[in-house]
Amino acid sequence: MGKLNVLRHELVPEHHLVKKEDEDKVLKELNIAKDLLPKISRNDPAVKALEDIHGPLEEGRIIRIVRKSPTAGFSIYYRAISGEIFK
Amino acid sequence: MTTGISKRIYRIQFGLLAPEEVRKMSQVKVITADTYDDDGYPIERGLMDLHMGVIEPGLKCTTCGGKVDECPGHFGHIELAMPVVHVGFIKEVKTFLDSTCKSCGRIKLTDDEIKTYRERMSAYNLSSSDPEVIGIMSKKMTDEAGQRMVCPHCDTQQSKIILDKPTTFREEGIKVTPKEIRERLERIPDDDLVFFGFNHEVARPEWMILTVLPVPPINVRPSITLETGERSEDDLTHKLVDIIRISQRLRESRDNGSPQLIIEDLWDLLQFHVTTYFDNQTAGIPPARHRSGRALKTLVQRLKGKEGRFRSNLSGKRVNFSARTVISPEPFLSINEVGVPEKAARELTVPVIVNIFNLDSVRELVARGPEPRDEFDKYLAGVNYIIRPDGRRVKISTQNAAENAERVEVGWTVERQLNEGDIVLFNRQPSLHRMSMMGHTVRILSGQTFRFNLAVCTPYNADFDGDEMNLHILQKEEARAEARIIMKVQEQIMSPRFGGPIIGGIHDHITSMFLLTHGNPRFTEEETIHIMSYIDVDSLPEPHSENGRKYYHGRDIFSTILPDGLNTKFSSKLCSGAKEKCEYEDDPADKEVFIVDGKMRHGTIDESAIGPFSGEIINKIYRKYGAVETSRFIDRMTRLAVGLISLRGFTTGIMDYDIPENAVSRIEEISLDAIDRINKLIDTYKKGQLQPAPGRSVEETLEIEILSVTGIARDESGKIASSYLGLSNPSVIMARSGARAKMLNISEVAGMVGQQSVRGGRLNRGFYGRTLPHFQIGDIGAEARGFVKSSYKSGLNPLEYFMHSIGGREGLVDTAVRTSRSGYMQRRLINAFEDLKVDEKKQVQDTVGAVIQFKYGEDGVDPTRSENGETVDVDYLAFDTELEVEE
Numbered sequence: 001m002g003k004l005n006v007l008r009h010e011l012v013p014e015h016h017l018v019k020k021e022d023e024d025k026v027l028k029e030l031n032i033a034k035d036l037l038p039k040i041s042r043n044d045p046a047v048k049a050l051e052d053i054h055g056p057l058e059e060g061r062i063i064r065i066v067r068k069s070p071t072a073g074f075s076i077y078y079r080a081i082s083g084e085i086f087k
Numbered sequence: 088m089t090t091g092i093s094k095r096i097y098r099i100q101f102g103l104l105a106p107e108e109v110r111k112m113s114q115v116k117v118i119t120a121d122t123y124d125d126d127g128y129p130i131e132r133g134l135m136d137l138h139m140g141v142i143e144p145g146l147k148c149t150t151c152g153g154k155v156d157e158c159p160g161h162f163g164h165i166e167l168a169m170p171v172v173h174v175g176f177i178k179e180v181k182t183f184l185d186s187t188c189k190s191c192g193r194i195k196l197t198d199d200e201i202k203t204y205r206e207r208m209s210a211y212n213l214s215s216s217d218p219e220v221i222g223i224m225s226k227k228m229t230d231e232a233g234q235r236m237v238c239p240h241c242d243t244q245q246s247k248i249i250l251d252k253p254t255t256f257r258e259e260g261i262k263v264t265p266k267e268i269r270e271r272l273e274r275i276p277d278d279d280l281v282f283f284g285f286n287h288e289v290a291r292p293e294w295m296i297l298t299v300l301p302v303p304p305i306n307v308r309p310s311i312t313l314e315t316g317e318r319s320e321d322d323l324t325h326k327l328v329d330i331i332r333i334s335q336r337l338r339e340s341r342d343n344g345s346p347q348l349i350i351e352d353l354w355d356l357l358q359f360h361v362t363t364y365f366d367n368q369t370a371g372i373p374p375a376r377h378r379s380g381r382a383l384k385t386l387v388q389r390l391k392g393k394e395g396r397f398r399s400n401l402s403g404k405r406v407n408f409s410a411r412t413v414i415s416p417e418p419f420l421s422i423n424e425v426g427v428p429e430k431a432a433r434e435l436t437v438p439v440i441v442n443i444f445n446l447d448s449v450r451e452l453v454a455r456g457p458e459p460r461d462e463f464d465k466y467l468a469g470v471n472y473i474i475r476p477d478g479r480r481v482k483i484s485t486q487n488a489a490e491n492a493e494r495v496e497v498g499w500t501v502e503r504q505l506n507e508g509d510i511v512l513f514n515r516q517p518s519l520h521r522m523s524m525m526g527h528t529v530r531i532l533s534g535q536t537f538r539f540n541l542a543v544c545t546p547y548n549a550d551f552d553g554d555e556m557n558l559h560i561l562q563k564e565e566a567r568a569e570a571r572i573i574m575k576v577q578e579q580i581m582s583p584r585f586g587g588p589i590i591g592g593i594h595d596h597i598t599s600m601f602l603l604t605h606g607n608p609r610f611t612e613e614e615t616i617h618i619m620s621y622i623d624v625d626s627l628p629e630p631h632s633e634n635g636r637k638y639y640h641g642r643d644i645f646s647t648i649l650p651d652g653l654n655t656k657f658s659s660k661l662c663s664g665a666k667e668k669c670e671y672e673d674d675p676a677d678k679e680v681f682i683v684d685g686k687m688r689h690g691t692i693d694e695s696a697i698g699p700f701s702g703e704i705i706n707k708i709y710r711k712y713g714a715v716e717t718s719r720f721i722d723r724m725t726r727l728a729v730g731l732i733s734l735r736g737f738t739t740g741i742m743d744y745d746i747p748e749n750a751v752s753r754i755e756e757i758s759l760d761a762i763d764r765i766n767k768l769i770d771t772y773k774k775g776q777l778q779p780a781p782g783r784s785v786e787e788t789l790e791i792e793i794l795s796v797t798g799i800a801r802d803e804s805g806k807i808a809s810s811y812l813g814l815s816n817p818s819v820i821m822a823r824s825g826a827r828a829k830m831l832n833i834s835e836v837a838g839m840v841g842q843q844s845v846r847g848g849r850l851n852r853g854f855y856g857r858t859l860p861h862f863q864i865g866d867i868g869a870e871a872r873g874f875v876k877s878s879y880k881s882g883l884n885p886l887e888y889f890m891h892s893i894g895g896r897e898g899l900v901d902t903a904v905r906t907s908r909s910g911y912m913q914r915r916l917i918n919a920f921e922d923l924k925v926d927e928k929k930q931v932q933d934t935v936g937a938v939i940q941f942k943y944g945e946d947g948v949d950p951t952r953s954e955n956g957e958t959v960d961v962d963y964l965a966f967d968t969e970l971e972v973e974e
Binding site: 030031032035036037038067069071072075076077078 | 928930932935936937938939941942944945946947948956
């Protein structure tokens with residue numbers, strides 16, 4: 001049995017890794033410092049699934065999440081990888 | 088007043104209070120359990136010693152020399168005869184006893200373990216790291232040490248220590264006295280404390296066993312003097328008296344060499360008193376009680392829970408400049424107004440700061456005194472107090488008004504009584520949404536109650552069965568401006584919950600508007616003038632005439648309150664109440680509301696046009712003309728409604744539910760038929776021939792089948808009953824217009840009440856195998872399971888009545904359970920969302936600036952300004968522009 005990729009599940013929104021060189025652009029667009037971005041645990045299954053594709057991701061990398069939204073059709077959300085393990 | 092941050096907290100140090108520290112901060116060693124002598128003077132070295140502060144005027148604090156309100160109070164201390172355990176640290180004491188050696192006091196970890204753990208711990212600074220992380224690490228280490236039964240350092244065999252709740256420790260069944268515990272804790276070396284997460288400089292474990300008790304300042308536990316001159320002490324003082332008494336007896340017994348048994352009893356008693364002094368609700372011990380039997384309120388009780396210091400005094404406060412009284416309706420007030428009784432208006436004041444421009448008028452105001460009236464004996468605002476620049480307040484009385492008026496200068500503040508037109512905040516609890524507190528302008532009225540327009544009942548969720556509401560007078564110009572611009576009722580017509588109006592006509596308003604427009608009735612000139620005298624119009628609508636008699640159409644009368652240029656069309660809810668095909672289905676004249684340029688062409692005004700939540704016309708007026716015009720429409724609509732319905736009269740009685748004899752017998756037949764079919768179903772079931780529905784058991788299938796039979800029976804009888812009750816029937820008018828009740832309720836009165844249910848199924852609980860002893864055990868027939876075939880009008884037989892009560896009870900229980908549960912849920916949500924804000928870019932942020940949501944609601948739409956959640960109502964826009972182009 002192959003390893004389950006959570007990102008393939010229909011209830012899991014799309015997760016994309018933001019390229020390192022694009023990070024500044026994203027932050028500038030949002031007009032926000034990186035530490036004020038919402039966080040995602042490095043233990044999050046979605047992050048682990050991304051690591052399978054891109055190799056190990058260090059703390060502070062930005063992930064773009066595209067969700068279905070009942071109000072806006074779809075919405076884009078950003079999270080920075082955090083070293084903390086959330087309970 | 089200071090603004091901005093005056094001091095920033097650099098760090099907070101948590102530690103234990105050392106006995107030496109307690110003695111150092113103490114101003115007096117309390118040795119007597121007495122408080123006052125016969126003259127009412129505090130006894131020296133007693134619990135009310137003047138060293139600990141003063142509460143009586145005239146006396147001075149011996150420590151700081153301050154008088155009442157100047158002296159902040161000072162601590163004293165009690166030397167306990169024998170040590171006792173502090174209840175708050177029981178858990179910690181247990182870990183220390185478990186994880187350290189009983190003889191050498193070292194933590195029961197091997198030297199190697201100590202070395203590795205110490206390295207790991209050194210990465211974390213005890214005072215600057217996350218306490219939670221340290222807690223988890225320390226728990227792991229202490230657990231490991233606690234498992235060891237032989238000390239790795241001195242090879243002593245360890246024994247298990249059991250905590251006998253709440254405060255007794257036993258080692259192999261033998262009690263370990265607090266004294267012994269303290270000695271063991273003392274043996275633990277400073278170096279080993281890191282593994283427990285303790286910083287030995289500020290917290291030694293033996294400090295968790297009390298040898299000396301701090302006595303809080305008198306200001307913390309003031310005694311009160313009753314009217315009889317009797318003194319009543321604070322609960323804390325009572326508790327301290329107990330502690331000192333027992334401590335003294337214990338000391339004497341010990342020094343006299345009393346038997347060990349007596350000493351132990353006293354020691355336990357001392358432990359009980361100290362424990363309850365901290366927390367009088369400790370599990371496992373009876374709460375200490377007052378002589379009257381009331382449980383004492385000790386330290387923990389002061390802080391904890393809804394009535395505790397945090398929730399009651401720090402997060403919630405009592406305010407001045409507010410009033411509370413019963414509410415009652417007043418249809419002649421605008422929705423923006425609130426009627427305030429004179430009595431309240433005389434007490435409530437608005438501060439007026441005197442300047443060169445208002446000096447003369449303010450002097451005149453002050454000269455009027457505190458109870459002025461005009462020549463018609465009508466209320467005039469007076470002045471209660473004037474405040475000098477140094478903050479001194481001068482009370483104005485009728486006698487001193489004139490002379491004080493002369494004294495008023497620029498820079499003084501005058502507390503003026505409430506005036507008509509002042510903006511105030513009006514609130515009804517529970518304040519569940521922002522419309523629970525709105526700005527109103529004041530109207531001074533005679534009487535004792537607050538009054539407001541009935542259209543405002545919905546946002547407050549108020550009725551007049553004894554509800555009380557609160558009124559707050561704004562004290563600052565900024566607050567008044569804000570209230571006028573964003574809090575006024577007219578600004579709150581649109582609800583952020585669903586993007587439609589939450590304010591609109593209710594009950595009689597809807598009934599009346601329905602009567603006015605349904606079938607476009609005719610009104611004589613006299614009637615029309617009467618109705619329209621309730622609103623501010625200069626001219627009557629276009630008259631029609633027939634046989635030389637002038638008459639007016641209801642829809643024309645209604646059109647007078649519509650703003651010019653209003654275009655809209657929608658279907659009234661006329662047909663939604665009717666079963667099967669509605670008699671107005673194809674009759675646009677009655678069903679389809681059509682308004683062009685503020686003239687109502689046809690249709691019927693009902694709940695969907697002017698009601699709260701749905702109000703189509705209110706919605707359209709608000710979008711096109713704004714808040715002011717909408718409030719004017721609601722004001723005039725409600726007045727017009729009262730005008731018509733008070734002229735026409737409207738009532739209903741039991742006679743309105745009379746249906747012909749043959750209809751009654753047909754309903755009877757239906758119910759008998761239903762019972763018959765149920766019996767047949769049960770027969771098939773008993774024979775085992777019932778086919779189960781997919782995914783259900785046979786029993787479930789049977790219940791579902793029976794429920795559908797009873798449902799059909801009720802609907803059928805309802806249909807028969809309502810076929811005889813047409814739109815001339817007041818109850819039907821109310822139900823069909825949406826004013827009150829549903830057609831279902833009418834069929835319950837005239838036709839049949841139907842199957843009663845609990846939790847969605849037929850009644851089945853009560854006795855063994857039956858609901859009541861009147862039935863055979865195992866009877867699952869219609870009557871035995873709560874089928875009510877009577878109507879309310881014909882009356883229920885005793886069994887049916889009982890079944891009906893069971894069904895009714897469920898609703899009551901549900902609401903009771905729901906309110907408490909949703910209340911707590913709401914509290915948690917409010918606390919979570921408290922400080923969030925939406926910035927200019929529609930980003931939702933917390934106080935730190937961290938983003939919660941990149942775009943508010945993901946689409947950035949303010950639901951208040953949306954059309955039922957949608958950005959625009961395209962159909963309406965098309966309709967509106969089409970008409971405008973035509974012109």
